[in-house]
Amino acid sequence: MTSSDSTERFSSRVADYVRYRPDYPPALMEWLHGPMGVDHDARVADIGAGTGISSRLFLDTGHPVVAVEPNAAMRAAAEGWLAAYPLFQAVDGRAEATGLSEHSVDLVSAAQAFHWFDTDAVRVEWQRILRPGGLALIYWNSRLLDASPFLVGYEQLLLDYGTDYSAVAERYQDDATMQAWFGAGLRGQVELPNVQHLDLDALRGRLLSSSYAPQPGHPRHAPMLAALQDLFAAHAVNGQVAFEYRTRAFLGTLD
Template sequence: MNSLHSTERFSDRVADYVRYRPDYPQALIDWLRNEHGMTADWQVADVGAGTGISSKLLLDAGLTVTAVEPNAAMRAAAAAWLDDNPRFAAVDGRADATGLTDASVDLVTVAQAFHWFDPETTRREFRRILRPGRPAAIFWNSRRLAGTPFLEGYEALLQRYGTDYTSVAERYADDATMQAWFGTGWRSTARFEHKQRLDFDGLRGRLMSSSYAPQPGHPQHEPMITALHALFERCQQDGRISFDYDTRIIVGTFH
């Protein structure tokens, strides 16, 4: 992805992103505490923080968080949501140029954004801003593509109507790739189940938060929403569907 494409492609979807994107399971925080010694006095750089969903999780755990986000609209949404917390700040920066000082943070987190970054320049920047021996944690919600009629129908819908779905969707690295990226600094990997229970409005908003979903006015938009409604009606139970994820996290340090 070129930089403009990757940093600006969500600008017109911020409202849906804030309302309908999933959060992350509390088990992830517990695991970082128990397995990697994370404590409430750690300073965190949440890189590619978007609208602040991951920053909120970290703030709720008592951490001090600097959200690093190049997209102005998403950064403004994070600030509007979280600026009343004195342990939060949002800055204009990129994974390869955070603007943070050398050895200034105890943890770098990247939630749902690593696939937009250049691996080599990002590694150098993370090594620069982390205090010696402190970790980086890369995590994401990976939507399950199969296992229920809804999940399989939703994947088929995206394949049919998504504007550039096959080139950008679910491009998260596998464990072996991430272990190679950390190299000898790789420490551990974990996986947690996570889900959203969505009514139709929530499902539609979740779809429209995706950068490959055609917007109103696009010739594919109305047929896509019609197909989504039909899928919902086939699969809903008590007015909701289960939107299922595997939350994956990989932690390592840099030498």
């Protein structure tokens, strides 16, 4: 997959991404500001910020944030959604070439987009933009695959109908890979529960926000949505299903 592919593959999914992608648990910020000792006024570079879900997490706890996002549609969505935050700005840049000034940020944040990056190149770039002693926070929501019959069925649906689901799923780093990436600089890691409670419309939007879900016009689109409706009908309780995750986070220096 080329860099251009990974940048543009969400362009047609922005509306669903804004509305239906999960947030991150408040406990993540409590861990960052508490035992990890990060100041609330630390300047954050949110890399691969997308529509701003991760940026808002920092803005809501007092951080100034510069969001770096190469996808114009997603960046525009973030600028519109977060316009009320005076400490927010968004710039056109890539993880490996942010365009930010040398030693200009205290904390690099990379959330769900991290698995698309060239992890060797970003170390060099992030070392450049971080102030001495600055930290990198890498975190994402990992969907639980077998925590419930619904989640088992959802995983099978992706395998049956997804365009390149297996290739994308395998890109997520495991704990050992992340520990090796940080090396001696790893300061801490944590795993936290997270959940979305979704009705049928929200579940459909959550599915269609994924880059591997076939879109209208694809021969698997309509059968996929029919299978999703059947899955929802089989497992919904009081009109909702529980979409469960574990939020995994790693924090450290890049020396």
